[in-house]
Amino acid sequence: MKLQKISIIGSGAMATATAKVIYDSGFKNIWIYGIDNEELEQLSQGKNLKYFPSSTQIPHFNTSNNLEQILNNVAYIVIALPSKVVDVVFKQILQLTNNEVYIINASKGFYPNTFLSLQQGMRQEAKDNKYVKGIVSLLGPSHAEEIIKQAHTLVCLVNKDSNISKQVQPLFTNSYFRTYLVEDEIGAEIGSAYKNILAIGSGMLFSKGFGINTVAAYLARGLSEARKLNSFLGGQDTTLMGLTGLGDLIVTALSDLSRNYSFGYEFIQDKQKALQTSKTVEGLVALDNVIKIAKTNNLDLPIALSLYQIIYQDHNLDDIIKKLWNRNLKLED
Structure with a gap:
C-alpha cells in the first residue's frame, strides 16, 4: 500500500x-x-x-x-x-x-x-x-x-x-x-474542449431524428474545424487523431452519458428547460471561447458559429443545415 x-x-x-x-x-x-x-x-x-x-x-x-x-x-x-x-x-x-x-x-x-x-x-x-x-x-x-x-x-x-x-x-x-x-499540450487540450462543443450538435441532430450518415458527416467536418483551430494555436495535427481528440470525440458525441450530448438533445425538445440545467455543460463554456477566438482572428469555423447562433441567437436548426449544405463546393480539408 x-x-x-x-x-x-x-x-x-x-x-x-x-x-x-x-x-x-x-x-x-x-x-x-x-x-x-x-x-x-x-x-x-x-x-x-x-x-x-x-x-x-x-x-x-x-x-x-x-x-x-x-x-x-x-x-x-x-x-x-x-x-x-x-x-x-x-x-x-x-x-x-x-x-x-x-x-x-x-x-x-x-x-x-x-x-x-x-x-x-x-x-x-x-x-x-x-x-x-x-x-x-x-x-x-x-x-x-x-x-x-x-x-x-x-x-x-x-x-x-x-x-x-x-x-x-x-x-x-x-x-x-x-x-x-x-507532450502536445495544445493539441490535447483543444481536442478535449472542441469535442464538447461538437457533442452538443450531435445531440441536437439525433434529437431531430437525423441518422448516422448525417451525424458522421457532421462529426468529421467538426473534427476538421478542431484541426484548423489547433493548427492556428500551435498544436500538432496528429494529436487530434489520438485519445484526446478522436477518442474523446467518439465517447462524448455518441453517448447519452455525456452532459454535452444530453444538453443538445434536450435543447431541441425543450430549449428553456435545457438552458436552466446547463450549468455543468462544459461545451457551452468552450463554445463561447472558441467563437471569441474565431472572431478576433478571422477564423472560419462554420459549425461552431452555427451552434452559437442556434443556442444564443434563436436561429433554426433546419435553416442552419440548409445554409451549411449550400456552402461552396471544395476540396476536403
Whole structure:
C-alpha cells in the first residue's frame, strides 16, 4: 500500500471515479474535498447517490469541506471541477499548499476569462509558487459512469515534459485503467474542449431524428474545424487523431452519458428547460471561447458559429443545415 496523501478537489461524478482509480492503483490515503456536505457524508460511507446507483462499489474515502485540512502534507492534488470555477479554487490551493506537490488537472476546457487552456492558465498562476513541482492534465475518452464500473479505459497524461507526467502515472495504472503520455499540450487540450462543443450538435441532430450518415458527416467536418483551430494555436495535427481528440470525440458525441450530448438533445425538445440545467455543460463554456477566438482572428469555423447562433441567437436548426449544405463546393480539408 502506498501511503502518500492524495487530495481530490471536487466531489462530483468524475472526482469520485478518479478517486476510485487511484485507490485501485494502490494508493489508499485519499481525501476528497467538496462543498456539498451530503455528498461528502455519502462518500465517507462508500457511495455517491447523486451520480451512481446504490449498488455501485465505492471505497470509503476520507472527506472534508475544509480546504486547508485537505491540502496539509499532500503529495498529489487532483482537480476535478467545472472549468468555470477552476481559477478561484486553484488560487486558494496555491495559497494553502505548504509542501512540494504534483497537480493533476482532470477538468476540461479553457481557463476562465482567458483563451488559455486549463493547464496553461494553471501554470501561469503557479509560476512563482515554489511548491508546485509540475502540472499534468488527465484527458481522454472516459465517462465516470463507466470508470466506476471498472470498464477498461485508456486516457492520456499531458505535459510538455513527459518526465513530469511519469511522476504521476502510477496513480492511474491498474487492471482496468491505463495511461499514455502526451507532450502536445495544445493539441490535447483543444481536442478535449472542441469535442464538447461538437457533442452538443450531435445531440441536437439525433434529437431531430437525423441518422448516422448525417451525424458522421457532421462529426468529421467538426473534427476538421478542431484541426484548423489547433493548427492556428500551435498544436500538432496528429494529436487530434489520438485519445484526446478522436477518442474523446467518439465517447462524448455518441453517448447519452455525456452532459454535452444530453444538453443538445434536450435543447431541441425543450430549449428553456435545457438552458436552466446547463450549468455543468462544459461545451457551452468552450463554445463561447472558441467563437471569441474565431472572431478576433478571422477564423472560419462554420459549425461552431452555427451552434452559437442556434443556442444564443434563436436561429433554426433546419435553416442552419440548409445554409451549411449550400456552402461552396471544395476540396476536403
